[in-house]
Amino acid sequence: MASEINKKTLEYLAELSRIELDERSEEKLLNDLQNILGYFEELKGVDTERVEPMAGGFRLAEDSLRPVEGGTIENNVFREDEENPKSRTQSSKLTDDLPQKENDYLKVPPVFE
Amino acid sequence: MDLSNLTIKKIHEGLTDKKFSAFEITQEFLAYIEEKDRKINAYLRLTKDLALSQANQVDVWLAEKRELPILAGAPLAIKDNILIEGEPATAGSKILANYRAAYDATVIKKLKQAGAIFPGKTNLDEFAMGSSTENSAFKTTKNPCDLERVPGGSSGGSAAAVAADMAVAALGSDTGGSIRQPAGFCGVVGLKPTYGAVSRYGLIAMASSLDQIGPITKTVEDAKILFEAIKGRDALDSTSVDYDAVLEHSKEFSLEGIRKMKIGLPKEYFAGGLDKQTRLAIDEAIKLLKSLKIEFREISLPRTKYALSCYYIIMSAEVSANLARFDGIRYARIDADSRAKESEYMSENQRVNQPKSALEKIYFRQRGRGFGDEAKRRIILGTFVLSAGYYDAYYAKAQKVRRLIKKDFNKAFQEVDVILTPISPTPAFKIGEKVDDPLAMYLSDIFTVPVNLAGLPAISIPIKKYKRGDGELPVGFQLIGKPFRETDILGVGQYYEKLL
Numbered sequence: 001m002a003s004e005i006n007k008k009t010l011e012y013l014a015e016l017s018r019i020e021l022d023e024r025s026e027e028k029l030l031n032d033l034q035n036i037l038g039y040f041e042e043l044k045g046v047d048t049e050r051v052e053p054m055a056g057g058f059r060l061a062e063d064s065l066r067p068v069e070g071g072t073i074e075n076n077v078f079r080e081d082e083e084n085p086k087s088r089t090q091s092s093k094l095t096d097d098l099p100q101k102e103n104d105y106l107k108v109p110p111v112f113e
Numbered sequence: 114m115d116l117s118n119l120t121i122k123k124i125h126e127g128l129t130d131k132k133f134s135a136f137e138i139t140q141e142f143l144a145y146i147e148e149k150d151r152k153i154n155a156y157l158r159l160t161k162d163l164a165l166s167q168a169n170q171v172d173v174w175l176a177e178k179r180e181l182p183i184l185a186g187a188p189l190a191i192k193d194n195i196l197i198e199g200e201p202a203t204a205g206s207k208i209l210a211n212y213r214a215a216y217d218a219t220v221i222k223k224l225k226q227a228g229a230i231f232p233g234k235t236n237l238d239e240f241a242m243g244s245s246t247e248n249s250a251f252k253t254t255k256n257p258c259d260l261e262r263v264p265g266g267s268s269g270g271s272a273a274a275v276a277a278d279m280a281v282a283a284l285g286s287d288t289g290g291s292i293r294q295p296a297g298f299c300g301v302v303g304l305k306p307t308y309g310a311v312s313r314y315g316l317i318a319m320a321s322s323l324d325q326i327g328p329i330t331k332t333v334e335d336a337k338i339l340f341e342a343i344k345g346r347d348a349l350d351s352t353s354v355d356y357d358a359v360l361e362h363s364k365e366f367s368l369e370g371i372r373k374m375k376i377g378l379p380k381e382y383f384a385g386g387l388d389k390q391t392r393l394a395i396d397e398a399i400k401l402l403k404s405l406k407i408e409f410r411e412i413s414l415p416r417t418k419y420a421l422s423c424y425y426i427i428m429s430a431e432v433s434a435n436l437a438r439f440d441g442i443r444y445a446r447i448d449a450d451s452r453a454k455e456s457e458y459m460s461e462n463q464r465v466n467q468p469k470s471a472l473e474k475i476y477f478r479q480r481g482r483g484f485g486d487e488a489k490r491r492i493i494l495g496t497f498v499l500s501a502g503y504y505d506a507y508y509a510k511a512q513k514v515r516r517l518i519k520k521d522f523n524k525a526f527q528e529v530d531v532i533l534t535p536i537s538p539t540p541a542f543k544i545g546e547k548v549d550d551p552l553a554m555y556l557s558d559i560f561t562v563p564v565n566l567a568g569l570p571a572i573s574i575p576i577k578k579y580k581r582g583d584g585e586l587p588v589g590f591q592l593i594g595k596p597f598r599e600t601d602i603l604g605v606g607q608y609y610e611k612l613l
């Protein structure tokens with residue numbers, strides 16, 4: 001598996017991650033990633049036949065809020081769809097701190113060419 | 114006043130006995146930090162105005178003869194990935210250098226109500242990614258026990274602040290050992306609560322299925338006090354749990370209860386590669402605990418050796434998703450009126466990957482410059498393990514192995530109540546020693562990551578200090594408990610502390 005990451009894959013991954021790379025950092029990064037992925041090879045040796053991936057960790061007991069084991073609760077959490085009376089002051093706290101704004105909008109450099 | 118012997122409890126007694134006011138003790142701490150932190154670099158910045166106004170509030174309560182909450186007047190250092198309204202929160206990253214929090218994290222809200230005092234925000238590895246605090250974009254924190262060594266990480270600033278008496282206690286966050294390992298390196302106590310015990314609302318997310326906020330303190334008793342204050346269900350974090358409803362037994366632990374407990378020693382944690390002095394110190398701790406008539410038993414956690422790979426795959430996958438929100442625009446401060454000078458961009462010849470639009474150009478530049486090497490490494494690694502064609506071989510495989518690791522713990526906990534292990538394979542290493550070799554750095558987390566994968570509570574407790582080179586390096590042990598049974602590990606820890 002380790003050889004599966006090469007310069008071309010790395011450049012594509014960096015593009016997907018929206019991170020620019022120069023040649024020098026690319027070389028080091030490629031080397032680090034190959035080492036790390038090489039280390040991950042050991043997982044191949046674990047028998048995971050018929051093992052379900054652990055998406056979360058714990059379910060709640062049917063009858064109560066008591067978790068049956070540790071980890072992320074796998075239950076959905078709903079609330080009423082109603083106006084939050086604090087949302088106005090909270091959003092103005094956020095927009096007050098924008099570096100540059102017009103009305104309540106964040107001003108950004110031109111992005112259309 | 115001697116700040117070195119202070120604990121949360123002693124400050125509480127000092128205030129109620131009118132030995133000092135909250136304002137006096139806060140001023141004293143702030144003055145001491147300004148002097149001491151020149152050498153240690155534990156704090157990224159002080160929040161003096163906030164601390165002094167909090168202190169005034171406590172003094173008003175005192176004057177009104179209100180009953181003081183136990184944490185009132187206690188100066189707590191806060192890791193800089195936890196939001197305090199109106200204060201900067203950088204998570205140790207350049208990309209958040211100018212970000213100011215618009216709200217309080219739930220833990221901060223609770224501590225403010227309890228009258229705690231926040232003298233400042235502490236240094237960390239960028240976005241809590243690292244084991245030495247060297248990945249901070251701003252400064253290198255030194256270990257107070259030996260200034261040439263790292264304080265551990267990622268909560269290295271919080272652990273160093275407590276160890277150097279620049280706070281009575283602190284908050285850290287632990288995704289793969291980031292509370293326990295620095296606490297161990299600095300010789301203080303660190304508690305990583307059960308996943309879901311403490312709200313993560315207002316913690317800048319790294320890996321959401323693993324992150325937990327927890328206390329770093331001088332004593333196990335203080336860890337318990339701070340944990341009690343921050344735990345519990347929070348509507349703003351759907352993974353948080355109504356803690357008191359899940360407790361199956363009394364909150365206090367009796368010696369009788371301790372004596373009925375069985376402690377497991379997993380043989381996989383004591384295999385080759387463990388530092389000799391660490392091993393010797395742990396044997397001493399076990400001997401002490403045996404004097405309480407606690408039964409010890411060798412157990413096996415057979416999948417331990419796979420935990421590190423499993424952790425680094427799952428964590429980096431979650432990192433790549435969580436850090437996608439940092440577009441370099443919303444939380445950063447880029448100039449909207451003038452296009453950034455072309456000279457500020459990497460030239461096309463320098464860049465090996467080319468943005469396809471003006472917008473991408475901004476993202477590429479802001480993220481390329483805003484994130485440090487470790488953040489980039491993990492984002493790209495996470496993107497890889499989640500990508501089509503590799504998902505099953507890496508991510509899905511790791512999630513299966515995670516279930517098996519959890520099963521190993523479940524099985525062990527049918528036999529024993531608590532598991533005792535080392536915290537890390539070696540004591541604090543030298544600054545610069547591992548910074549260029551990410552894999553070597555990752556290996557220092559080998560005894561702490563399984564706990565996060567399984568969502569369990571664990572505490573690191575100092576044993577003693579060994580002379581090494583010019584300094585004295587602390588060594589400690591880790592106690593791992595069943596889910597939501599913090600009482601067990603805190604109980605054993607408190608009785609251990611009484612034996613010293």
